[in-house]
Amino acid sequence: MNFDALFAPGRIGPLEISNRILKSPQSTATSNADGTVSARTVNHYRRLGEGGIGLVMVEYSYVDEDASKAIHNQLGNSRREHTAGLGWLADEVKSTGARVGLQIAHGGRQKFLATAPIKSASDSSWADIEAQYGVVPTPMTAAEIDDVVTAFGEAAARAHNARFDLVEVHAGHGYLITNFLSPHTNRRTDEYGGPFENRSRILVRIVDEIRASVPREFPLSIRLSVTDYEPDGIPIEETVALCRILEAHGVDVIHASGGHHALHEWEVSPWFRPRTPHRWGWEQIKPAVSIPVIASGSIVTPEIANEIIASGSADFVSLGRAMLADPDWARKARAGRALEITPCIRCNDGCLHRGLFQTRSVGCSVNPEVTEEERFPITAADERKTVAVVGGGPAGLRSAAILADRGHLVILFEPNQLGGALVHADGAAIKQDLFALVEHLVHEVSRRDIEIVREYAGVDEILARGADAVVIATGAPQRAPDFPIEDCANVVLSAEVGAANPVRGSVVIVGGGLQGAEVALRIAEMGGTKITLIERGPALLAGGEVIVTDVDRLPTYLDAAGVQVRLNAPVIGVDRAGVQVATGDGEEKIEADTVVLALGTAPAQNDLVTDLRTTGLEVHVIGSAKTPGRVFDAIHTAFFTSRLV
Template identity: 70%
Template sequence: MATTATHYPHLFTPGRIGELEVENRILKSPQSTATANADGTVSARTVEHYKRLGQGGIGLVMMEYSFIDSDASKAIHNQLGNAHREHTPGLGWVVDEVHATGARIGLQIAHGGRQKFLGTAPIKSATDSSWSDVEGQYGVVPTPMTVDEIDAVVAAFGDAAARAHAARFDIVEVHAGHGYLITNFLSPHTNWREDEYGGSFDNRARLLLRIVDDIRAKVPREFPLSIRLSVTDYEPDGIPIEETVELCRRLEARGVDVLHCSGGHHAGMEWEVSPWYQVRTPHRWGWEKIKAAVSIPVIASGSIVSPETAEEILASGSADFVSLGRPMLADPDWARKAKLGRALEITPCIRCNDGCLHRGLNKGRSVGCSVNPSVAEEGRFPVTTAETSKVVAVIGGGPAGLHAAAVLHDRGHGVTLYEPGELGGLLNHAQGSTVKQDLAALARHLVHEVTRRDIPIVTRAADAQTITSGHFDAAVVATGALAESPRFPIGGSVPVITAAQIRSADAPRGRVVIVGGGLQGCEAALRISESAAAAGDPTTVTILEANDGLLAGDEVFTDVERLPLFLDAAGVSVRCGHTVVGIDDEGLHVETADAAETIAADTVVLALGRQRPDSDLADELEAAGIEVRVIGSARQPGRVFDAMHTAFFAARSL
């Protein structure tokens, strides 16, 4: 067994789950990758992904949820299967590859219940309580399960656990949270049955307890059993924490070895996959109540993104293990780097839900990651040494330029970075803001990755003459895009600034009016409100948006669905259908569909998006015979995903 590490000693103290010894206290949370074959069998991509996670120094890799039968348990496209013996050989392949890295590995077994993303009938649940996303898209409503169907599902869970044992997994986990089938029974929000599986807590808990009994009858006692559960579903008429605590006591008495505590369900995604504007570790209050009531280990889960947070959770006795999902997608070497005391080298999860969900699983693709373009493609997109070393200029020190410079250096190229201003570019607006702490962490990381490689940084702007006279073989243009110019006159003495200029330390006060209700305007409103509240300054923030709703572009779904609720909680006033036609000393002159008004302001913040960039610099360089790549917003204004991905693939192409 490994010795305790000097850095983050509690994280790297060996742990035990039942009879299973784990090298450290870090788990990879189960997350669907949609890399399995259509029939649920393991693919080479699946193997490469989990092998790479094992290589990162993690103690226990919990493999993604697997469907348990061929009836209604499969929830998502290309989901991993564990419904038949035909699934076992591939699962064993993954086990062997992960064991070869020195890590332990577990398998999660699950039934989709009403959260059947596929939207195909039958959808089976406790009742006909429907998840609106599925019903609205596919028109399919859940069918309440009969007692015979419940009996069959209980047996299917037990058989799936037995197959996991046969495949030589180290632990099996039942998914009893996040709004899937078992939660549909546990929660009064979705369970209004009138038989022995509905009504009282005893009845609503019956399905899960029967599943545990069936598993314990079908696998050896020394084979550890974990239950993943939501401390609550965060519904007003949902699961109270008192019931969850009592459920955990009963699970321990029935032979469960560890409790994996998360929260929320898919109708409340701000709790299940908490986005950037949600607090970190939102379920801590719940898992601590559970830990106080049981003697078996408790795994903490939910927005544990940094080693410092993880260490504090363990050191304080809040939990016995920590479980990281999205952070391990962002950087599979999270554990190894933390153990070596190189936390700034960890590529941080920014909790954007863009690559993993919005542009990934939600689009019918495999899982992705905004800050790790190689995720789920580990075998195809490694960073390797280039066949020919080149001298490359990177023009621009924003996120795209910084990432490109680091990858180019790692490929063996000679890199010089040109940036006349502050390294970090538009990410620097996040510094000092709690609500943007994840993005601020990414900025610090990207700057650190360039400086630790000793990449030369020239603190002046680079034009075509600079590059053509510098004997460069290639240039990467990462100059970003300018803010969109207002299409209305601006006069008078009221200060007018852009959202990117706002820093927490000197955020505007008084009557602040933001023009533009896209992501830039909404996040600026949150930052200003947060800063004013922390300082105790009376400040009102108003967003004016010409469209009928906020976030009208192709924004991330968790932002569209839930960010307005956080704006409302912060006291931000939102006025949609308001078009600004001018600004002067009287304020902002605004037109609506049937009226005109003037809104007084002490500061006006423009959040109008960014202009489509011109290609003059790239064209001049190409005309001079220099190989050129245009990346990030210099190519097309976008989000962090676009900056990091275009940078990575451009660097791989040189």
């Protein structure tokens, strides 16, 4: 398939761009503590430029030394000493043929550092930040607003001096300017509060200040949220009117996203949310202005991106997490090799949960090299070996491909469908991103010279193939129930439920961890079911396998899907009529046509590992066969182990 629309040249103001693909600005937390550019920052953005995109938008940089810095190791653009490093960064990206822009921002009430002072339009606090240190935003004075306006103008001038091709003001996602724009966070009664004209005043002043500080031919972008999705927040009608005003004041492009951190399922939409959630909004902006509109938000495949451009929905597409997953996204799409793109699975695990939320640099579940570019190359092995990979799940598939790239003769043993525990995602709308990963991993194995043996691999089978080394990727077993199950009961495992094996009628799911929650949503998709989710403990999603964006929002989606949740309900037994649970008053029978066990995984016994090691073979264990985990663990252990075999 070709993606011609996506690779047509485009223009932002006088700036010519080779194609319609942008890397969305996205914090990496790779800068030095004082905000200066580090080698890691440069390597990361240069690698993105090498991937063939038209414009690399560098992450948000803080504009003053007062309260605008939002996160650890954030890029700085608050003083002259930052400019030299920014110039280094800009030159390195432009050397790849890509254009490069810099985003400038003030954190406002979303100061993740949670340290005083936090300055915003009003004292309206984001509970997550206030809970850390008890710091509440201080409403900005008129003089402080004047200072921030000046700071934005000076930061734009420094971006121009550093020879960036474009500067972008972050006026969305819940940062300072959004705090003024949204009635949800702006309770002021002065000239910056109340009606739309007043709430938009600070942004218009910032635009005017920037236009007075840089040459007119230096393009200016505004990134904004089509709405913050708060009931009392920014209405789309105001956003459209704002965009018209911004164009009149010299803005060259509108970068349309949505949401804010308090409603992060709109800003960094997770796997259970539909893709392109803000399309309805940017499509109202586009006909209202004559300047280009950039579409942003869960645009993960070239098919989706190309259709957006071809249909006239937007003029450019902006990809964030998708470019972390595969910096060569654009190059592979241009060549028509879409299945070679490592897909973003929108898990928010590596980038957020184990990354920025842990005060680390950003990472990625499916790309272990993010922010560590050039440190872990896949090189030819010193000695060519015959390597048996046992298990065709995500860890085994990734390992097999890496081993083949290192020059080894690889034999992959898998008696069942390739994809392992992820094959249940086939046909499920909420799991479409995960199944895209399965298709990619299977494709990567199929296009290499890897023999696939459709049989169980025991010691004899492995030795018969002349293996010098073995990689065990057999996954982890499902946790065994600690309650009796009658032989005639209709019981299935969560991984067995899918489009090819649907369930109907009354369904009881035993286990309220991630397995239970996601299988409940999969079954709800099928229709014609009454679903009860049983959890023995006091809360859903309490296990270690869940991440913040799952815990915060999945219960809401379960409720919307009509799933009845029963907490503090340990199972006593299962029979043909349903599930018997203990209650505070005794026992209760919950009737069910089908009982789905979603009890999580248990540590693998790995008897095969023990037996193989007695033969003297080199044996490595990866993925859940080593320690039960998520996709992050499967891919990372496969990568770091296989590059050394």
